[in-house]
Amino acid sequence: MTKFLDTLDKIGRLDKKLQEQLASVQWFCENGSIYEVYLHSLNLEETVERLVLLTRVLPAYTGVRNAKLEVEHRIKDCIPVEIGFTEERWFCLRIPALLPKKAGGSADYIRSFLYPAMRAFFEKRPPVRYQDCVLIYRHVYDRARPERKMRDHDNIEINMVSDIVAMYVMPDDSPAVCSHYYCSTAGQEERTEVYVVPKKEFPIWLAMENTMPDEGVELYEKR
Incomplete structure (x- = not known):
């Protein structure tokens, strides 16, 4: 139980830091210091990210069988990643957050929910290999917050x-296999x-992009 107790100690120290940061954000908010609210909110977000990562490994340190699997199930319920294929047979993945998160440990945070989601989706499906393709990132920002448009x-x-x-x-995401395209x-x-x-179908995707529904295009389990 050494790892469990060590991790629990780290969580306790981070929780104390979280309470202090919460108090700072509230104080600056009540005193109208908006930029200070922003800076301290970023620190608060980073602390929460670190807390999440630590609490996710805590159940496994108890030695209980299937603890990691149970954690993955709970992550799936809390972070509903959508995966599938469009009507045009294009692969599509939807993450309920904007990237990048710009916080310490956020890459580990993304790996912790995305990898299990992809693994579960393809577990009982034949492998898919797009050759000579375009990897597209479409950032959907809240229209009430246009400053989020810049990624x-x-x-x-x-x-x-x-x-x-x-x-x-x-096969991989090298330039020899795919090009990259980003839009918001x-x-x-x-x-x-x-x-x-597929690269030859990218002009079709580009023409469709402006008319995609707010909730996203319909996804299917099979290609």
Whole structure:
């Protein structure tokens, strides 16, 4: 139980830090210091990310059988990743958050829910390998927050998603296999959509992009 107790101690220290940061955010908010609210909110978000990662490994340290599997089930319920194929037979993945998250440990956070979701989806399906394709990132930001439109495309979070997607639907994500395309659009809820489209069909996807429904295109389990 040494690892369990050590992790529990780290959680306790982070929880104390979280309470202090909450108090700071509230104080600056009540005093109208909006930029300070923003800065301290970022620190608060980072602490929560670290807490999530630690609490996710805690059940496994008890030694109880299938603890990791049970945690993955709960992650799936809390972070509903949508995976499937469009009517045009393009692969599509929808993550209920904008990338990058820009917080410490966020790449590990993304790996912790995305990899199990992809593994579960392809567990009983034949492998898919798109050749000479375009890997598309469509960032859907809240139209009430237009400042969220600007996204950083060269970051570890997006690279993490690309690696996991390539693992299941492409030989790899090198320039020899795929090109990359990034775009942003307004919607009711923030999310990140990832498409893998054959390069010769990319103009079709591009023409369709402006007319995609707010909730996203319909996805099917089979290609």
